[in-house]
Amino acid sequence: MMTHEALIEVVGLVRLFGATRVLDGVSLTVAPGEAVALLGPNGSGKSTLLKIVATLLRPTRGTVRVLGHDCVRQAEAVRAGLGLIAHGAHVYDDLTALENLRFWATLGGLPADHERLTAALDDVALERYAGMRVRTFSLGMKRRLALARLSLGRPRVLLLDEPFAGLDQRGRKWLATRLEAFKAGGGAVLMATHSFGRELEIADRLAILAGGRVVLDTLRAALGADDVQRLYAAHTEEAS
Amino acid sequence: MAWKDLVVERRSKETLNSLLFFSLALLFVFQFTLGPDRERLAAVLPGVLWLGFILSSVLGLGRTFMVERDNDCWEALLLAPGDKSAVYVGKLVACLALMLVVEATVLALFTVFFNVDLGPALPGLALVIVLGTLGIAAVGALFAAMTSQVRARELLFPVLLLPVLVPVLLGAVKATEALLLGESLASVAHWWQLLVAADVVYIVVGLLTFDVILEG
Secondary structure, X not given: OOOOOOOEEEEEEEEEEOOEEEEEEEEEEEOOOOEEEEEOOOOOOHHHHHHHHOOOOOOOEEEEEEOOEXXXXXXXXXXXXXXXXXXXXXXXXXXXXXXXXXXXXXXXXOOOOHHHHHHHHHHOOOHHHOOOEHHHOOHHHHXXXXXXXXXXXXXXXXXXXXXXXXXXXXXXHHHHHHHHHHHHOOOEEEEEOOOOOHHHHHOOEEEEEEOOEEEEEEEOOOOOHHHHHHHHHHHHHHHO | OHHHHHHHHHHHOHHHHHHHHHHHHHHHXXXXXXXXXXXXXHHHHHHHHHHHHHHHHHHHHOOOOHHHOHHHHHHHHHHOOOOOHHHHHHHHHHHHHXXXXXXXXXXXXXXXXXXXXXXXXXXXXXXXXXXHHHHHHXXXXXXXXHHOOOXXXXXXXXXXXXXXXXXXXHHHHHHHHHHHOOOOOHHHHHHHHHHHHHHHHHHHHHHHHHHHHHHO
C-alpha cells in the first residue's frame, strides 16, 4: 500500500484512550493530487485519525508520516506543510478578517503585507468584509476565512473534518471547486465526513472506518451514491 | 500575540469590566470592615492592597487562554510553525498590561477609600507594583496555559498559582509596607531585589517550559 510519493502514510496506527482502543491498526496512504474521504459512524475514530496526522495527538503505536516527515519526531516539519480545518475555524471572533490573517501570518513567520493579505481574502471572495469583525460572519464565511488563512502558508496537505457541515449549496459548490483546484496543484486531501452526497465527488478514494479499523478502502469513481450507502451500511453493520 | 489579546480585550471588555467591578466590591468590603481607625488601617493597608491585586489577578489570569478556546484557536496555535515561547511572551505582555491597568485603577480608588496620601511613596510603590505584577503575570500565564484544557481549571489554577507566588507576595507586601511608612526605596532594596530575582526565575522557567506545556 505504501508508496514513495504518498504525502500521507499511516501504517499500523493504534490509539488508546485509557482502555478504549479507538484506532486499531489503521493503515492508509494519500498520494499527491488525491483526496481520500474517511467515512464511518460516530466514534469510529475519524477525528482521532485526523488529529494524529495533524500532530495534535500522539499515536500509541504505529507510524504516521506526512510529506516524508514523522509526525511524532518531526512535528514542526509536518506542521509547516499541512493545513487543518476541524470543527472550529481557528479564527478570533473579535478581530476583523484582515486582522485575523495578519495575526496568523505574523505568528507563523510569514509575510504579512497588506497586499498579500487582501489578495488571500479576495481569493475566497471576502475582500468586501476585510474590515468586519468575524463575530458577524456566517459559518460559511468563517470557513472561507479559514481557507484564506491556510492559503497563506501554502500547505501541500489539507486535513478537513466535516468540511461541508453547515454550508449552504452555494458554499458547498464553492468549497468543492477550491478543493479540486488544490488537488490539481498536487496537494493531498484527507477529509472526514458523514455526507454521502455530491461532496463525495471530490474524493478519489473512500476509506470506511469502523471498530477502529479501515474496513474498506476503494476507488470512488465507479460508485454511485446508492453504492456508497450500501457499502457503508454493509461494512459498518458488519464491524459493529 | 500581545497585540491580538489586547485588541480582543479592548473590544469585548470581558475581563477588564469584571476585574474592575470585582476590585471595587473588594475595596467596599474592606472599607466597611476596617472602619476609620488610622492606626489599624496603617497596619493592614499593604496587605489589603496586595490582596486586592492578587485576587483580581487570579480572576483575570485564569481567563488568559479562554479566548483560544473559541473556534478551536488553541489547535491553530499548536500547529503554527515557529518557537512557541513567542506565544508565552505575548501572553505575558498582554496579562501584564491588563493587570497594570486594573491595578492603577485600584490604587487610585484605594487612596480615595482609605484617604491615603501616596505622593512621596508613589515612584517606589510603582516600581514594586510593576515588579510584583510581572512575577504574578509570568507564573499566571504559564499556569493558565497548563490548566486551560482541564475540566477543573477554576479550582486548579489558584491552587497551583498561589503557593508559587509566596516570594513575590512576601517581597511586595513588605516593600509596600515600608514605603507607605515613609521609608526610602534604598532601604527596602532587599525586598525589591527579591522581586527582581523571582521575576527572572519565573520568566526563564516559563520560556523553557511553555513549549512542553502547550503540547500537553
